[in-house]
Amino acid sequence: MDIVQQHLLDSCRAAQHGEVPPPLPGRYDRDVMRGIRRRMRAWVTAHPPPLP
Numbered sequence: 001m002d003i004v005q006q007h008l009l010d011s012c013r014a015a016q017h018g019e020v021p022p023p024l025p026g027r028y029d030r031d032v033m034r035g036i037r038r039r040m041r042a043w044v045t046a047h048p049p050p051l052p
């Protein structure tokens with residue numbers, strides 16, 4: 001089952017239960033990548049490499 005089929009299944013189940021459908025696949029990918037990049041930069045800043 002690919003991501004589109006899973007999304008359709010989840011949307012159908014949400015409609016049957018009167019719930020809000022899930023967000024579209026990939027909708028928040030950019031925000032997640034920005035958050036990961038921000039955390040990595042903060043970690044590198046807090047842990048500089050040792051000087052020889």
